[in-house]
Amino acid sequence: MxxxxxxxxxxxxxxxxxxxxxxxxxxxxxxxxxxxxxxxxxxxxxxxxxxxxxxxxxxxxxxxxxxxxxxxxTGDFGESMRNGRDVFPEILSRFTLTFELTILAAIISWLISIPLGLLAAVKRNSATDITVRTISLLGVSIPNFAFATVLILILALFFNYSPPIGYVGLFEDPMKNLEIMLIPALVLGTTMAAAVMRMTRSTVLEVLRQDFIRTIRAKGAKERVTILNHALRNALIPILTIIGMQIGTLLGGAVIIEQIFSLPGLGQYVLTGITQRDLTVVQGSVLFISFVFVMVNLIVDILYAYLDPRINYK
Incomplete structure (x- = not known):
């Protein structure tokens, strides 16, 4: 390894x-x-x-x-052509926000997608399965910016909600930070959950058809143990693959969501650099995002070996 x-x-x-x-x-x-x-x-x-x-x-x-x-x-990404600030410290400060948004969105996605996808697989072709598949299809079809706009409108009309102005760091005021980040993370998490939900259902169904699951059931194992300890674990590799791709993409900056909610994240930084033709900002940010994406893929590959002992990297 x-x-x-x-x-x-x-x-x-x-x-x-x-x-x-x-x-x-x-x-x-x-x-x-x-x-x-x-x-x-x-x-x-x-x-x-x-x-x-x-x-x-x-x-x-x-x-x-x-x-x-x-x-x-040497660690010097240059200075912004617009404001003269060092690019690398600016990238790191904005990446902190993007990282927090990604982790919150990923947690929300996992809490929604894996249980519902597993439930749909276990109750195949039932009303529950049809409902989950319909929800996942809608989630895949609706862009996150459209969902964000509709959600803000609903919250504003019925709960008098308006997106907070400005950003407060997690360690400055945790509750205020959560108030700012929760709705954007919910939007990203629910849209992420749709793809993971569909993948969870299909992979668990495939595993449930295999002979070793029949053997485990024949030995008298409880259905909960069969599903969670054996079927789900063997189905996790393709699920983990799509989760890794989603996290890697979001760590590069959820550009549209950051724009809608006025979050000074990495995606907004890159977008501003592109529109202003700030060469050093765009070059440094894209290089950093590429590094992060490759590292996420490496972590996913390492987790493969942990989840499936048959995988041996030599």
């Missing part, structure tokens, strides 16, 4: 290298002048040239890339 983890960490280098080249080139082939975007249409040619020289935009792409990567390798 140790050698496998080391190999995966080593493979992280070419993956991030490829991502860095891709995002660097993408930000430069997009039409438009970065200096003109920052200074506006009233900028003089002299001020535009001064800004281009300040940020090295007149240098060759190779030199610009080497300067940027040289800083990244």
């Amino acid at each position: 140790t050698s496998y983890i080391l190999r995966r960490l080593f493979m992280l280098v070419p993956v991030l290298f490829g991502v860095s080249i891709f995002i660097f080139l993408m930000m430069r082939v997009v039409p438009g002048d970065v200096a003109q975007t920052i200074l506006g249409t009233d900028a003089t040619p002299e001020s535009l040239e001064t800004l281009r020289n300040e940020f090295g935009l007149n240098d060759s792409y190779i030199k610009q890339y080497m300067n940027w990567m040289g800083g990244v390798l």
Whole structure:
């Protein structure tokens, strides 16, 4: 297992290298002048040239890339072209919010999806199963931004609710933080739950048809033990795969939800950087998000071996 983890960490280098080249080139082939975007249409040619020289935009792409990567390798992601703030500390502070939102959404998703998916599999073709499948289909079909908008409207009309303005850190005021984060996490969690619910139902049904489940039942094991200890555990690998993908995606920033609820998360930071053509912000954020996504996949792979002893990484 140790050698496998080391190999995966080593493979992280070419993956991030490829991502860095891709995002660097993408930000430069997009039409438009970065200096003109920052200074506006009233900028003089002299001020535009001064800004281009300040940020090295007149240098060759190779030199610009080497300067940027040289800083990244030493932990310096550069400064924002808009406000001059260091990019890396800004990414970390916003990632804290995104991480909390992701964990809350994931917990809500698991509490909803796994029990309901398991129940639907056990009671196949019953009214319960049909209800769960209908709910999951609606959850997959409705975009989270539409659900968020409708939920806010319902809460505002019937409970006089309005989304809190601003953000308070978890350790500053836990109750205020929970008040701010609960509704966005509920929106993301319920939309995440739909896909996990469907996967749980289908994989548990597949496991229940296998011979070892019949053997366990023939030995007189209680149905609860058969379902929870044997069927569910053997069905967890594909469920864990989709959960890992969802978490990895959300850790990159739930852009639309963060915009709707005015949360200063990583997704909103990247979106602002893109709209303002802030090259260092977008490059650093995408590289960091890629690192997080790869690490989440590595953790999921390690959990595979824990859940299924037959999996042996050499």
